Amino acid sequence: MNILVKHISVSFLLFSSILLFGFISNNDEPITLLLSDESELFIKGSSTLHGWDSEATEFSVDFRVSEEWLSGMDNWSGDGVEALEVVVPVGKLESGRSRMNRDMREALNAEDYPEIKFTWDEINAVEDPNIEGRKLIVKGSLSIAGETREIDFEAVGDLVSENRIEVEGSYRLNMEDYNVDPPTAFLGTLRTDKMVEIEFNLMFEKEN
Numbered sequence: 610m611n612i613l614v615k616h617i618s619v620s621f622l623l624f625s626s627i628l629l630f631g632f633i634s635n636n637d638e639p640i641t642l643l644l645s646d647e648s649e650l651f652i653k654g655s656s657t658l659h660g661w662d663s664e665a666t667e668f669s670v671d672f673r674v675s676e677e678w679l680s681g682m683d684n685w686s687g688d689g690v691e692a693l694e695v696v697v698p699v700g701k702l703e704s705g706r707s708r709m710n711r712d713m714r715e716a717l718n719a720e721d722y723p724e725i726k727f728t729w730d731e732i733n734a735v736e737d738p739n740i741e742g743r744k745l746i747v748k749g750s751l752s753i754a755g756e757t758r759e760i761d762f763e764a765v766g767d768l769v770s771e772n773r774i775e776v777e778g779s780y781r782l783n784m785e786d787y788n789v790d791p792p793t794a795f796l797g798t799l800r801t802d803k804m805v806e807i808e809f810n811l812m813f814e815k816e817n
Contacts, residue, residue: 639673639691642774642813652702654805661801663713667701670694672813679815682743682768685734693729693749712792716784718754726752730759734766742767745776753787764809772815779808 650665675689699719704710717725728750734743748761764778784791784803791801 638676639689640676640679641816642672642674643816644670644672645812645814648809648811650697650807650809650811652805652807654801656801661704661706661709663702663704663709665697665701666703668695668697670696670811670813678774679768679772682734682766685743685766687732687734690729690732693732695727697725699723699725709792716754716789716792722753722755724752727760728752740765742775745778747778751780751782754789756787758786774813776811776813777809779806781806 648670650668651662652665653660653662655661671692671694673691673693675684675686675691677684677686678689699714699717700723702710702713704713714720729747730750731748733746735746737744743766745764745766746761747764748759750757751760760780760782762778762780764776766774766776769775782805784805791803
């Protein structure tokens with residue numbers, strides 16, 4: 610009888626350990642945050658005639674974090690980020706002007722390099738008493754027209770609900786750093802400035 614009881618006890622402990630290990634492992638697994646349709650991304654600039662902007666009518670973000678990111682911003686840690694990659698098809702940049710769209714695609718050499726891509730290297734979340742949410746200090750690589758440069762920028766992240774994160778920010782870049790000649794028109798009398806601003810407001814929701 611004692612042998613049977615010991616056998617059952619050992620079996621129960623093994624079974625419980627397997628269940629507990631599986632629970633812990635599942636909690637440690639990263640979750641995928643889906644990009645909401647409300648998200649926006651713009652490239653804005655100026656010219657000798659007027660300001661301009663192009664909206665990314667389609668783009669994708671692969672954002673995977675630990676589940677702890679959804680349990681409170683105190684748990685936001687760079688170690689909890691599994692992946693962050695943003696891909697913008699150049700052909701989906703829409704300015705509302707056909708000529709501007711054409712010039713932009715030519716300047717970015719869209720035929721050979723159809724995507725603008727950002728890949729994360731490091732993220733740190735910092736408390737800032739002047740903002741709601743957390744200041745995000747982001748480092749990574751940005752690829753435009755076949756040229757890749759290391760960049761860093763700041764954004765603001767907020768846990769707006771239990772399963773929803775908002776990230777808003779901008780990054781100012783020099784097109785010439787990527788060997789992109791600012792587009793011109795009307796025999797060079799209209800010239801766009803080499804400095805442009807990438808602005809984004811991204812909404813993420815937990816994948817069901």
